[in-house]
Amino acid sequence: MRVEIVEGFRQDRFSLVEFVPAVGSDKDLLRKAKVARSDTRLSTSGWAVTNLLHLENSVEDQFWKQHLYIEKISGDLFDPWVLECWDLHRRISDSFSDLSEDVKIARFSEFVVDFIREYGELVTSSSKKPTLKDWFTEFGEIAYVVGALREIELIQNEANTLHSMTQVETMSVQIFARRSIEAAVVAKDKKAEELRQNLCKVVGDDITEATGLVAQKLRKYTSLDISQNTEMSMVVWNLQPLCLAGWLWALVARDLFNGITYKLCAGNESDETNCTREVPSVAPNGENVPHCLNCKDEEKV
C-alpha cells in the first residue's frame, strides 16, 4: 500500500490575527495574582499562596478557552505544493517542541498568531471555531507522531547498517558473530514495525477501517480516494487535504507508508551551512533534489 498527495490545496493568509478572551477572563488579574504570590510577605502564609495559585489556574484555564479572531485576509494564498513545503510537518513539530517544554500561554498564542499569518488556519470548520487549547492539542499530536517517525527512521537505519555487515564476505567464517547480528536486525525490524503499528494499524490495505492516530486524522482532515497501481500491483490511497492539518497529516502518511526519509538541505553555494530545511528522499511531486525551494532559487541567480 502506498499514499499519494493530490495537488490543489491552498488557502488564505491573514494579515491581522487576534485572540478573543473567553468571557470572564482577566489578563490583569492573572498578572496581579502572580505578583502577589511572589511577594515575600505572603510566602509565609500557606493558605494565601494556595488561594492565589488556585486563582491563577482558573484564570489560565480561561485563557486556554480563547477563540481566534481573524480579521483581515491578506490577499495572497498559501500554497504548500507550489512552495514545496515537503518538510512542513517536521519544521512545525520542531518549533512547537522547542516552546512546549515549559509552555506559557502568552508565548504559545504568539506562536499561533505567527503561524496563521504565514500559513493560514490549521483546521477549518464552519461549525466550531478552535480555541487556543484545540490548537495546542493539534500541534502536540503532530509533534508526537513526527517524534515517533524520527525514532522509526533511526531504528531502521541501525537495522540496515547491521544488515549490510552480514553481507560482507569475511563474516562467513565468524558464524556466531553473524548470527547475533542477524538476530539484532530482526529485533530492530520488529521494534520499528511495532512503532508503525502504534501510529496506524491497517488491515487489508483499507485506511477507512484502520485504527491509530494517523488513520483518524487522515479520515478527519483529508478526502480518501482509492486507486490501483497496476504496474506495481499495489493499492494507492490518494489523499486530498481538506485543510492545512490535512496537508501535514498527508505528509506524515507518506513517511509512514512510503518510507520517506529526510536529509538536511544541501544549502546553496554562497552559504552551505545556512539552511535548516530538510528535503525528502522522494517529494510528493516525484522529485528527488538535494535543495529546498529557497536554496534552489538562489542557485539559479
Ligand SMILES: [Zn+2]
Ligand atoms: Zn535550503
